Amino acid sequence: MAASPTVSADLIAGLEAAVGREACLSRPDELFVYECDALTLHTGPPVAVVLPQDTAQVQRVVRTCRAHGAPFVPRGAGTGLSGGATAPDGAVVIECSRMNRILEVNAEDRYAVVEPGVVNARLSEAVESLGLFYAPDPSSQQACTIGGNIAENSGGPHTLKYGTTTNHVLAVSLVLPDGELLELGSPCGWSPGHDLVGAVVGSEGTLGVVTRAIVRLTPIPEQVETVLGIFPDVVKACRAVGSIIRSGLVPSALEILDQRTIHAVEDSVYAAGLPRDAGAVLIAELDGAASALVPQAEQVQRLAESAGALRVERARDAEERQRFWKARKGAFGAMGRLAPDLYVHDAVVPRSKLPEVLAEVCAIGDRHGLTLSNVFHAGDGNLHPNISFDRRDEDERARVLLAGQEILELCVRMGGVITGEHGVGTEKRDFIGLVFGESDLEAMKHLRAAFDPDRVCNPGKIFPTTRFCVESNPHARGYDRVPLG
Amino acid sequence: MMGQSASHRLAGLENCELREGTPLEIDGLEIASVLAPQSPEALVDAILALRAEGLAALVVGGGNRLEVGNLAQRADVLLSTRGLSGVHELDADEGIARLGAGTPLAQARAAAVEAGWELPLDAPGPGATLGGVLAAAATGPRALGYRQPRDVVLGLDVVLGSGDLTRCGGRVVKNVTGYDLAKLYIGSRGTLCVIASAWIRLVPSPQRVLLLEASSADLGAACRAGLRASRFNSARSCVVSFEGDAEPRVLVELAGDETTVVNDADQLHAELETRTVEVAALDAVRARSLGGHRLAVRLPLLPSRFEAVVERLSSHPCSLLAYPGLGYLHVALDRVGDAPGDEFGEGDSMAPWFEMMDEIAREARGGYVVERAPVDLKQQRDVFSTSSSPLPVLKAIKQRFDPDGVLAPGRSAGRI
Numbered sequence A: 001m002a003a004s005p006t007v008s009a010d011l012i013a014g015l016e017a018a019v020g021r022e023a024c025l026s027r028p029d030e031l032f033v034y035e036c037d038a039l040t041l042h043t044g045p046p047v048a049v050v051l052p053q054d055t056a057q058v059q060r061v062v063r064t065c066r067a068h069g070a071p072f073v074p075r076g077a078g079t080g081l082s083g084g085a086t087a088p089d090g091a092v093v094i095e096c097s098r099m100n101r102i103l104e105v106n107a108e109d110r111y112a113v114v115e116p117g118v119v120n121a122r123l124s125e126a127v128e129s130l131g132l133f134y135a136p137d138p139s140s141q142q143a144c145t146i147g148g149n150i151a152e153n154s155g156g157p158h159t160l161k162y163g164t165t166t167n168h169v170l171a172v173s174l175v176l177p178d179g180e181l182l183e184l185g186s187p188c189g190w191s192p193g194h195d196l197v198g199a200v201v202g203s204e205g206t207l208g209v210v211t212r213a214i215v216r217l218t219p220i221p222e223q224v225e226t227v228l229g230i231f232p233d234v235v236k237a238c239r240a241v242g243s244i245i246r247s248g249l250v251p252s253a254l255e256i257l258d259q260r261t262i263h264a265v266e267d268s269v270y271a272a273g274l275p276r277d278a279g280a281v282l283i284a285e286l287d288g289a290a291s292a293l294v295p296q297a298e299q300v301q302r303l304a305e306s307a308g309a310l311r312v313e314r315a316r317d318a319e320e321r322q323r324f325w326k327a328r329k330g331a332f333g334a335m336g337r338l339a340p341d342l343y344v345h346d347a348v349v350p351r352s353k354l355p356e357v358l359a360e361v362c363a364i365g366d367r368h369g370l371t372l373s374n375v376f377h378a379g380d381g382n383l384h385p386n387i388s389f390d391r392r393d394e395d396e397r398a399r400v401l402l403a404g405q406e407i408l409e410l411c412v413r414m415g416g417v418i419t420g421e422h423g424v425g426t427e428k429r430d431f432i433g434l435v436f437g438e439s440d441l442e443a444m445k446h447l448r449a450a451f452d453p454d455r456v457c458n459p460g461k462i463f464p465t466t467r468f469c470v471e472s473n474p475h476a477r478g479y480d481r482v483p484l485g
Numbered sequence B: 001m002m003g004q005s006a007s008h009r010l011a012g013l014e015n016c017e018l019r020e021g022t023p024l025e026i027d028g029l030e031i032a033s034v035l036a037p038q039s040p041e042a043l044v045d046a047i048l049a050l051r052a053e054g055l056a057a058l059v060v061g062g063g064n065r066l067e068v069g070n071l072a073q074r075a076d077v078l079l080s081t082r083g084l085s086g087v088h089e090l091d092a093d094e095g096i097a098r099l100g101a102g103t104p105l106a107q108a109r110a111a112a113v114e115a116g117w118e119l120p121l122d123a124p125g126p127g128a129t130l131g132g133v134l135a136a137a138a139t140g141p142r143a144l145g146y147r148q149p150r151d152v153v154l155g156l157d158v159v160l161g162s163g164d165l166t167r168c169g170g171r172v173v174k175n176v177t178g179y180d181l182a183k184l185y186i187g188s189r190g191t192l193c194v195i196a197s198a199w200i201r202l203v204p205s206p207q208r209v210l211l212l213e214a215s216s217a218d219l220g221a222a223c224r225a226g227l228r229a230s231r232f233n234s235a236r237s238c239v240v241s242f243e244g245d246a247e248p249r250v251l252v253e254l255a256g257d258e259t260t261v262v263n264d265a266d267q268l269h270a271e272l273e274t275r276t277v278e279v280a281a282l283d284a285v286r287a288r289s290l291g292g293h294r295l296a297v298r299l300p301l302l303p304s305r306f307e308a309v310v311e312r313l314s315s316h317p318c319s320l321l322a323y324p325g326l327g328y329l330h331v332a333l334d335r336v337g338d339a340p341g342d343e344f345g346e347g348d349s350m351a352p353w354f355e356m357m358d359e360i361a362r363e364a365r366g367g368y369v370v371e372r373a374p375v376d377l378k379q380q381r382d383v384f385s386t387s388s389s390p391l392p393v394l395k396a397i398k399q400r401f402d403p404d405g406v407l408a409p410g411r412s413a414g415r416i
Ligand SMILES: Cc1cc2nc3c(=O)[nH]c(=O)nc-3n(C[C@H](O)[C@H](O)[C@H](O)COP(=O)(O)OP(=O)(O)OC[C@H]3O[C@@H](n4cnc5c(N)ncnc54)[C@H](O)[C@@H]3O)c2cc1C
Pocket: A037, A038, A073, A074, A075, A076, A077, A078, A079, A080, A081, A083, A084, A085, A096, A116, A137, A138, A139, A140, A143, A144, A145, A146, A147, A148, A149, A150, A151, A152, A153, A154, A155, A156, A157, A204, A205, A206, A208, A209, A210, A211, A332, A333, A421, A422, A458
C-alpha cells in the first residue's frame, strides 16, 4: 500500500477543501475519541476525521485520499464491536453522522430513503405513527447508525423472526474507492444482474462508502405477548429454546440472560425486577394476530416448564414488556459496573448445541480466572460471552484474548462460526481461517478486488494479516499488510 | 462445436459422464454434448478441463428455464448437475438441510415434510432442481410467506468459473463471517459459478393451508383486492391473474396456525366473497398463464403502481400474472394488438410496446427482465435492461470469478 504514516499538510488541506474547515478534524486531541470503536482492545488513531454532509462531499473526500495515497475508513457511531471503524495506519476516517436525514417515507409501499448517519431507533420512531417500524433492532439501536448496520449486517433480538439487516435493505448508493457513485437496487427490489446490494450488506465498509439507503419498513404487529421463563441454570433455559424451535412455533425473540448478567442489570439503572435467585431467564416474545397469540404463549409456557423452568410469567402490559427489554438491551451497559472494560464476544453454534457449548464456555472463563457472563440471542444460537476485565492489567488482557480464542475454536468445532452479527473487523481477522480455507477467502478477495482493486477502503479488516501469517509461516505474505493495533 | 481432442479429453474425465444426445437448441445455439460430473471434485475437474480446452458451458439443472438470459456468446457443452443430487443432511432438531444442487425440488420438499418441516422454496416446473431455483433466484408465488431464495440459504458450496471449489456461509442460521457471497451467487444464473450444494433453513409446516379464490369484474379492483389480501397475517401467496377475455381472478393462499388461517379466511370471505378451491389450482394458474407465449417479461413494481400499470398493459392482448404483495408482474404475449401485422418479431413492430415498458419501468424506478423472446429480439436488446452504473463492477466480477469465460459468457446482465 502506498499510504505514508506521516501526515501530509497537503492531504489535510485537500480534505478541508472537500468538506470545509470546521468539518475536518486533525489535531491529536480531536482525534483521540476516534482511536477505536467499542472494541477497546484494538486502537489506532486516524490522521484526520472528516464529517461530510452529502454524497458529493464524500466523493471529493475519497478522491482527495486517493490523490494522496491515503486509505480511508467509513464510520458511523463507532459502536462496532470488532474494530471495523478503527483506522489502520495513515487512514482518514469518513464519519457519516452529519448525513442523518430521513429523505423519504413511503407508507403505502413500505420503504424509507435514509442517509447512512440516521440512528437506527430514530427511524422506527419516525414511522411509528404510520403503523410501521424498521425491524433490525441491535441492542445499541439508540446510538448505532443505519450505515454501520448495513456494513455489519447487524441483527438484534428480533432477528429470529424478522431477519437481519440484509433482509431489509432494498437499495444503496455507494461511493466507490475511485470516487465514482454506484447506484444499486431500487425501492421495488429491482437489481439487474447479480445481487450487489446483498454483497455490499455485511462487507464491513471495505467496498465503498454507503451514502444513501432504501430500507424496508415493516407493519407493527397487531399484538405482542412476552413470556419470562425463570430457570435454575442456563443449560435448562437453552433446552427450553431447543424445544420451542422444534415445536414449530416462530417466536419473534428468544433471549437468555445468565445469573451474572441478571445481577449486573438489577444493580444498574436498567433494573427490571428480574429474580436474583434465578440461574437464567429466558425472554420469549411472540407477535402476530391477537387471536392466535394466547394459545401460543401458553404453549411456550408449557415447553419452558417441561424443560425445567422454576416458574413462568407473562408481561402484563406494554410497560412491563418495555421493562424486560430495557433490561435485556441495557445488559452490556450494566456490565460496565463490573470492571473498566468489557469484551463482548460474538459467535454462533447450532441451536441444539447450546446447552453443551454454554457449559463449556463457562468452564473456559473459570479456567482462565475471568469474570464471564452471558446474554444472548438463544433462538439464533448466537452467543455473546462477555468478559469483564481491566485492559491496563497485561496478564488479564492476555487471558481475555486466550479465552476468546478458545471460545471461537469451541464454537467452530461444534459446527458454528466466529461471528453472528458483530463482524470480523480487526478482532477476528486472524481467526477467519478457523471457518474458511484458502480458496474460500480467495473468492472473497475476488469480490473485494472488483470494487476496490487497490485495497484502500478500510484495509486491514476481515482478511488475515501479515503478522498472523508471519507468525505461523515466516515466508507468507499477508493480504493487507497493516499492523495490529 | 467441440473439436475431437477436446471431446476426447472430456470423455476421459473421472467420475464424470459425457453423453452425446439430440442437440438442444437454446437461442439458436445447438448443443449436443452433456457433461455430468458426479461429485463436486469431478465438477472441479470438468471446469478445469473446459478452461484448458477453451470451451464454454451452459449449466443445466432441470432445464425448465434455460432460455432466460442474454444470448450466449459460446456454449459448447451442457454442464448438468443431475449427478450432484441428494439430501446430504437433514437436521430435524435444527430445522436445516444440506441438499445437492441437482436434487429435484419435489424430492427435497418431500424429505423436509417427512422430517416435520417444510422447504421454503416453491416447486415450479416439473423436475426443477434446487440449484436451478437458486441460480435463477426464482420466486414462486409462495415467496410472500417463504420469502425469497436469498433469504433462506445459509451457505453454499460452489465451483467458480476459475475451477476453485469454495464455500460461503455455513450451517448456522445467523452468520456474518466474511462477505455474504451467497447473495452474489444466488441469481447469477450459472455465469459465475456452478452451485454444488446448499444449506437451507427450513420452516415449520403450517397447521392449515387454504386456497381461496375470488373473481372481480375489473382488473384494477382485482389488484386492490390482491394487495389487501397479501397483507393478511397468514397470506403465503396472492396472485391476480388475467388471461385474455376471462374475468380477472384473485387467488389467496393462507397458511399457518389454525386460528389465524380460519380468522383470515372468514374476513377475506366477507370482504371479497371468496370460495375455497383445491390448493393445486395455484400452481395450475401460474403454469397456464405463462406457458407457451413467445414473449414473457417480468416487471418488478411497487405495490401502489399495480393498478395503473395493469390497466395500461391490459389494453394489449396479453396474459398478466400479478403478485401485488411481492411486487412483481409477469406479462406474456404473442402479439401487440389485434390487427393483422401486430404479431411481434416482425421488424420494429415491438418498438412502441417496449417504449411503453421502458416508461413504466422508469416511473417505477426499476427495470424489467425479458424472460422469453425470439433470438432476433434478443440480438437487439439486453434482456435485463441493465443500467450503465454497475457495468464496470459487473465486468470486474465476471473477470475475477470466471476469468476465461467458461460459464455462459455473454448471458449475464450487460451481456457480460
Ligand atoms: C452496547 C452495544 C450493544 C450492541 N448490540 C448489538 C446487537 O444487538 N446486534 C448487533 O448486530 N450489533 C450490536 N452491537 C454492535 C454495533 O452496534 C453494530 O455493529 C452497529 O451496526 C455499528 O453501527 P455504528 O454506526 O456504530 O458503526 P461503526 O461502529 O461506526 O462502524 C461499523 C462498521 O461499519 C462501517 N461503516 C459505518 N458507516 C458506513 C457507511 N456509511 N458506509 C460503509 N461502511 C460504513 C465501518 O467502516 C465499520 O466497518 C452492539 C454494540 C454495543 C456497543
